[in-house]
Amino acid sequence: MSEATAARVIGVDSSTQSVKVVVRAADSGELIASASRPHPAGTEVDPAAWWQALEEAIADATNSAGLENVAAISIAGQQHGMVVLDEAGEVIRPALLWNDTRSAAAATALNTEFSDIHIRVGSKLVASFTASKLRWLRENEPENAARVRAVALPHDWLSWKLSQSSDLSTLFTDRSDASGTGYFNSVTNCYDMEIFEAALGHRNVVLPRVLAPNEAGFDNGKIKIAPGAGDNAGGAFGVGARVGDLVISLGTSGTAFVVSDTPTADTSGEVAGFADATGNYLPLACTLNAAKIFDTTAKLLNISFDQFSELALSAAPGAAGLTFLPHFDGERTPDRPHARGSISGANNENFTPANLARAAVEGVVGSMAYATEALKKLGVGFNRVIAIGGGSRNPAVQQVLTEIFESDIYVPAIGEYVADGAARQAAWVLFGTTTPPQWNNSELSVVKMTQRAPEVRERYIRAISAI
Helix, strand or coil, X not given: CCHHHHCXXXXXXXXXCEEEXXXXXXXXXXXXXXXXXXXXXXXXXXXHHHXXXXXXXXXXXXXXXXXXXXXXXXXXXXXXXXXXXXXXXXXXXXXXXXXXXXXXXXXXXXXXXXCCHHXXXXXXXXXXXXXXXXXXXXXXXXXXXXXXXEEECHHHHHHXXXXXXXXXXXXXXXXXXXXXXXXXXXXXXXXXHHHHHHHHCCCCCECCEEECCCCCCEECCCCEECCXXXXXXXXXXXXXXXXXXXXXXXXXXXXXEECECCCCCCXXXXXXXXXXXXXXXXXXXXXXXXXXXXXXXXXXXXXXXXXXXXXXXXXXCCHHHCEEECCECEECCCCECCCCCEEECCCCCCCCHHHHHHHHHHHHHHHHHHHHHHHHHCCCCCCEEEEECHHHHCHHHHHHHHHHHCCCEEEECCCCHHHHHHHHHHHHHHHCCCCCCCCCCCCEEEXXXXXXXXXXXXXXXXXXXXX
């Protein structure tokens, strides 16, 4: 057995809420250990907190050995965030995260200035994109904007910290995460410096090198650091999604994306033209509100998450006409950053705990149906539906997905899909092969459709279209 075959790799998911680390066997994908640490709450975070959490989680997962017995590591992470560095490589200000909506007006301004932006970078900008946040920085903190000498995404910065480099020119990233900046073209694989300069106000900066998915960004002969990926691309890779698969991910946010072999350019801005972690594309529509809606509703009803699921399933499809729009934190698809949630259609008969629980689930799944319609309008088709993320583990959510999407749903075993995707990429870089390693840890189970609810789907698509 070769040293590479017997090696261990680490995959990391540095998400909004926490960091998850998995240690896996490079050849088989067998899980050896895992650990996690929380991240600070909020939409503006000091990146040092991510680094501390990552160090602690790696130490925990490796019994304090750190990276000593690890052959390769890859970091997947939350997309869009803005980490700005000065000429010494120091963080200038706390990072603005994807869910920080203060840059909504900046996104609108850039879209107006570049009417063809959706063609140039595959996406029309919303508040989440890094370019929008750079324009906000330029307009609100001009002294900080002038000091910027490098811009990194969260996963780029963590990979760079792992390399122990202080040279800005050694920053690196991958297509999937770069495609969420708003100034990268994933077809030409080049940064659009005209858009970048319009956002920040100058181009006297270093931007991370964009690597191939099987290319090491760092290799000191002992450990290789893989390019990493955006969280959605990492999750798709982790569950083995292939071209033609629609993935519905329900975590803090909700995303609907399809692995595609062709790029998209959406004039409406509802679909982001992202890249995936393998060289394909990942057209994606994102909502800001998903599993947290279930938690909030369960707390209101003073019941556990399991009881919430049982209660929702006790009500009939359609919740007797109760409509729950889950836009508690504004919305991204459609682009309504100042929208708020609402409950309508209530009367003395249907306003029951069961219908409220059912409507909360249908509202979130209905939002994903709306997002999927945006994909269909661009001609993006799909063959099967895969449901991932913490919210998708809820039996009520799984059943409502089958009803509203009128399809069987494929669900992976419980796991850390994004971290698993990163680990698989680390193994790919380690082996240096043309195609990624085939692991046996991504088998999918089927949730069968037993009834359809097209009228619920249409009700939510109409209601969301009207906000």
